[in-house]
Amino acid sequence: MNSEATEERVLEAVAERRELVNEALDDDVPMKSPERLYEATRYLLKAGGKRLRPTVSLLTAEALADVEPLSVDYHAFPALDGSEIDVMSAATSIEVIQSFTLIHDDIMDDDDLRRGVPAVHREYDTETAILAGDTLYAKAFELLSETGAAPENGLEAVRRLATTCTQICEGQALDVEFERRTEVLPEEYLEMIELKTAVLYGAAAATAATLMGADDDTVDALYRYGIDSGRAFQIQDDVLDLTVPSETLGKQRGSDLVENKETLITLHARQHGVDVDGLVAAADVETVSEAEIESAVSRLEESGSIAYAEAKAEELTANAKRHLDVLPDNEARDLLADIADYLITRGY
């Protein structure tokens, strides 16, 4: 696997769809009265984002329809029963949910910045941010209920999205709970990131497949593709925090260690006798030295903890790609496989 070529193909596929997704989001979440509410609702959507999840939805539909990528209008897309559906609405509903969760998470975590701009509760206020998130939440269900798909498929997609949202809330609650606990098992951590991060990748693929009219086994396999890729993505995030220079990361390398955030890496290290709490003495990212981080990372390399996480991410990615076997052999399927690879080979 040539990861540079893979990355190039993925970034091109995402960029080609990003413009279309952004146009659709602008139509789906229009500026209207009350203006302050809708400004806040649109603020984070306008601040950027790769649009990886909607790209997964669109490629899933293209792979299932076995059409040449970007050859058919996403708003009038051929479902498997020959009817036309608006598969773009499924894609934007996922991005809208992602946006709602980020807005509410930033309030809960009291984070100041998101996508390089002030978080919504900083740019506006907490009340407006809560309400902006709630508005996006409803919008996602509106979008998914108006795709023109066969009603039983539309309803099944809505049910999947609702369950996904419940799981994301559970994942966020577990994340908060783990910060207060003295012991977290690696299995519990993997469960948490499945709920908090991976299920939305799963839903991105599965809702598109359901609306297209794919059979249950196919939908389930594509859901597993999203779940496994999403888990690998989160584990890779934890690895990158330790292995990528601060200037490339855009934040202090090793910040998870400084902030005592448990990851698969620290959990493995604990189980192998490493004094994780004593690895970094500095109390915050402003005072930590590069030498201290370097020494901590060396210790985690010695215990095999970083290699363990990398191996876990690779295993999940291999699983994810195997699930794509249910799809016809075509360019869109290859791009979905490339995205799974990209999620763990990306440099930051």
Place this chain on the structure above:
Amino acid sequence: MNSEATEERVLEAVAERRELVNEALDDDVPMKSPERLYEATRYLLKAGGKRLRPTVSLLTAEALADVEPLSVDYHAFPALDGSEIDVMSAATSIEVIQSFTLIHDDIMDDDDLRRGVPAVHREYDTETAILAGDTLYAKAFELLSETGAAPENGLEAVRRLATTCTQICEGQALDVEFERRTEVLPEEYLEMIELKTAVLYGAAAATAATLMGADDDTVDALYRYGIDSGRAFQIQDDVLDLTVPSETLGKQRGSDLVENKETLITLHARQHGVDVDGLVAAADVETVSEAEIESAVSRLEESGSIAYAEAKAEELTANAKRHLDVLPDNEARDLLADIADYLITRGY
């Protein structure tokens, strides 16, 4: 109309269904892991509430099916096409949405108490309260997507609920905006309470009717029944704040005036030359005197503002009841009419 007999019939109908609704809520939102999240999610639902909105849903289904009230299992209820649906899930989904909006509203308004107990963000914390509201939000859509109704009806009900949630957010945003504005027109106030309060009554009736398989005109009429009753309910709330003794209200009479909250009454008074801002000099409900409130109320009576609001509520209630003409003439329909009357004749 004998309002005491009406009130008795309504309270009995509501009480008879409350136990069933509470049992269903306990099943629909069960205790599970993560425990702190689900405790918070269930906390307000367990704290009480009349269950007026789910009662409207259940009576709507009974009126449409033309069955004797309480004679059929709500979980296996005969839709108009002869199939069986879980109309209770439609009822609980509305109560779950109501609960979610109260939890988030109390954070936004920084209110300490709700239903006689600490608000969720006081009993737990703001992070947990945001997440508990978000969890209920998803749960409502899950419930509504699993009623067993014909898929096109299920999907239409979901679409209605999503639009309703968007409107509730818009109403809350307008309410906040009006507090900052120097002038609000009565029409704007009526629009705000329609969005913030009435649409959920509309959805309570309309989603049940849609799931039952009623035709579009019937669904629309029942939606209007809910909207007009809900608007009358909110206007009556504003009247009661001025006309009911503090001990009966359970809070300081005239608190809206002390807190400079605009209502249909104050907006009418302003348009008729009353210096509303000068009516009550006291800065908070702790220091206001009964004499000061009495004098303010007299002034609002002289300007005809209270009578104007009462007449408006009565007009809306009459409209609401006329919309029930689409239903078969039966006991459930009579009870829906009684509920509309009760919403404006209730003493507090």
